Amino acid sequence: MPNDNLLISPYGGRLIDLCVSAEERDDVLAEASRLPSIQISMRSMCDLELLATGGFSPLTGFMGRADYERVLEEMRLADGTLWPIPVTLPVEKSHFGSDRIVLRDVHNNPLAIMEISDIYRWDAEREALAVLGTTDPHHPLVAEMARWGKFYAAGRLRVINLPRYYDFTDLRRTPAEVRRLLQAMGRPNVVAFQTRNPMHRIHEELTKRAAAQVDGSLLIHPVVGMTKPGDIDHFTRVRSYRLLVEKYYDPGRTLLSLLPLAMRMAGPREAVWHAIIRRNYGANHFIVGRDHAGPGNDSTGKPFYGPYAAQELLAHYAHEIGVTMIPFTELVYLKREGRYVTIDEVPPGAEISSISGTQVRDEYLAKGRLLPEWFTRPETAEILRQMYPPRHRQGFCVWFTGLSGAGKSTIAAILNVLLLERGRTPTVLDGDVVRTHLSKGLGFSREDRDTNILRIGFVASAVVKAGGAVICAAVSPYRAARNECRTMIGSDQFIEVFVDTPLEVCEQRDVKGLYAKARRGELRGFTGIDDPYEPPVNPELTLTTTDVTPEENARKIIRYLEEKGFLEG
Numbered sequence: 001m002p003n004d005n006l007l008i009s010p011y012g013g014r015l016i017d018l019c020v021s022a023e024e025r026d027d028v029l030a031e032a033s034r035l036p037s038i039q040i041s042m043r044s045m046c047d048l049e050l051l052a053t054g055g056f057s058p059l060t061g062f063m064g065r066a067d068y069e070r071v072l073e074e075m076r077l078a079d080g081t082l083w084p085i086p087v088t089l090p091v092e093k094s095h096f097g098s099d100r101i102v103l104r105d106v107h108n109n110p111l112a113i114m115e116i117s118d119i120y121r122w123d124a125e126r127e128a129l130a131v132l133g134t135t136d137p138h139h140p141l142v143a144e145m146a147r148w149g150k151f152y153a154a155g156r157l158r159v160i161n162l163p164r165y166y167d168f169t170d171l172r173r174t175p176a177e178v179r180r181l182l183q184a185m186g187r188p189n190v191v192a193f194q195t196r197n198p199m200h201r202i203h204e205e206l207t208k209r210a211a212a213q214v215d216g217s218l219l220i221h222p223v224v225g226m227t228k229p230g231d232i233d234h235f236t237r238v239r240s241y242r243l244l245v246e247k248y249y250d251p252g253r254t255l256l257s258l259l260p261l262a263m264r265m266a267g268p269r270e271a272v273w274h275a276i277i278r279r280n281y282g283a284n285h286f287i288v289g290r291d292h293a294g295p296g297n298d299s300t301g302k303p304f305y306g307p308y309a310a311q312e313l314l315a316h317y318a319h320e321i322g323v324t325m326i327p328f329t330e331l332v333y334l335k336r337e338g339r340y341v342t343i344d345e346v347p348p349g350a351e352i353s354s355i356s357g358t359q360v361r362d363e364y365l366a367k368g369r370l371l372p373e374w375f376t377r378p379e380t381a382e383i384l385r386q387m388y389p390p391r392h393r394q395g396f397c398v399w400f401t402g403l404s405g406a407g408k409s410t411i412a413a414i415l416n417v418l419l420l421e422r423g424r425t426p427t428v429l430d431g432d433v434v435r436t437h438l439s440k441g442l443g444f445s446r447e448d449r450d451t452n453i454l455r456i457g458f459v460a461s462a463v464v465k466a467g468g469a470v471i472c473a474a475v476s477p478y479r480a481a482r483n484e485c486r487t488m489i490g491s492d493q494f495i496e497v498f499v500d501t502p503l504e505v506c507e508q509r510d511v512k513g514l515y516a517k518a519r520r521g522e523l524r525g526f527t528g529i530d531d532p533y534e535p536p537v538n539p540e541l542t543l544t545t546t547d548v549t550p551e552e553n554a555r556k557i558i559r560y561l562e563e564k565g566f567l568e569g
Helices: 022-032 042-053 065-074 124-132 140-145 175-185 201-213 234-248 268-280 309-321 357-367 378-387 408-421 431-436 446-465 479-489 503-509 514-519 550-563
Strands: 037-039 089-091 100-104 110-121 151-159 190-193 217-220 254-256 285-288 324-327 331-334 339-342 396-401 427-430 469-473 494-499 541-543
Touching: 022 110, 042 089, 042 110, 042 151, 065 110, 065 124, 065 151, 124 140, 140 479, 175 217, 175 254, 190 201, 201 217, 201 285, 201 331, 201 339, 234 254, 234 378, 268 285, 268 309, 285 309, 309 324, 396 408, 396 446, 396 479, 396 550, 408 427, 408 469, 408 494, 408 550, 427 431, 427 446, 431 446, 446 469, 446 479, 479 494, 494 550, 503 514, 541 550
Parallel strands: 037 100, 190 217, 190 285, 217 254, 285 324, 396 469, 396 494, 427 469, 494 541
Antiparallel strands: 089 151, 100 110, 110 151, 331 339
């Protein structure tokens, strides 16, 4: 029998378990049927599952104010325990007419009863700056936070049901289950590998070397909850992980298991958080790469976080967490020798082969080419080729934004004809038309305007995911809502077109007389007059209309789509 204490202990000393017993379950379900309830988001559902099963040990529930405040300011819980990321439950109201509420999923299935002990107002800008280091709405979580409820609720949780999955059920394991399997492998050292992307040969080589270096087991632990918008879906990724592990890894020292985590893309703080979570699953070593959990570039085109900031912060706290940071060593492929070596082992004059992430997307997947075998296993290359058609068969969204009267609809109408000429049949979502049908009944408050724009974004995202082309033409005055639409649709498929027409020109063109009414005070909250228009910071295209015809502008967009591969030249 293996030693029960072989692995590192959970963070805080024990695994938290919030699930009610089988004997209690019927009584708790009956109680839930009589209580008020709320539906929680996918993010909160992921958090609830990891709270319930101990993945977030030592947390025993969503954070109350005392823990939350100290986490923001010091990366510590109220009792001083290191913890870098808030785990909170956003709600719309400050009271529910009961001190107990039922948490339900989107299908209204009961998940848990919360006995509310704390409801407090929070500040999205303050939290974003503290945790993410930015308030730039190009950060996907910043854009998302703008839509959360204005209060956080906390209290004792009695979990009735964990979220139910129908995919890869044999790979979905609780921390306790993962620990039992690692324990049976008989090695006290466990190296965890975090991934939200496909694994290529370089990842395979690195993970094998890391496990051998510490004579340990390897936990390949991909995130399948919420990752960066636009990432390859987990169905595709897990199919490739499974094939790799079954064919190319030692089954006696390798475990593949899925992690239902909702990532925050918080860079350095998130790296520390990931290490703590992996300790709860039994790992005492954790591989961290360049820009770990980084969301890419900000509105100015610069990375949100430094390339080694995550490694440095985790190394600083590694002793306190009890998890050793293993840096992702840069490996290169020696073409003539057919092997990988570290960058400092390259012989003078050796021929090196390399492919960047951009080349993978643009030179191979976007063009329907198989990735070379030295770079990735044939099984992975084939799965990616099947799931990701060439760029000219992928969906995209051209999103026009600008003041009323700027010329958006006119250019959009011409673009529609030009795309039809090229064999693409676009879905056109014009702001005025959408308000007549999809958004009938909405007013012009900021909240209603955001709702209208997000409805357009939701429809556009569904069309793009199905491989279709979408043209959206709406004032969409607020950056946060536009960036949330970018997140829904996918940054690579979202083409923001700023129609930059001066206000005075828009007023001259105003055949409906709306600007004049706004100037007289007959229309309140009119964009550009008494309500702000927030121009894009870094749009894909900026068009002017006082010196360029609508047709010329439409053809500029066509050329851009050709350059990006969405249209064949």
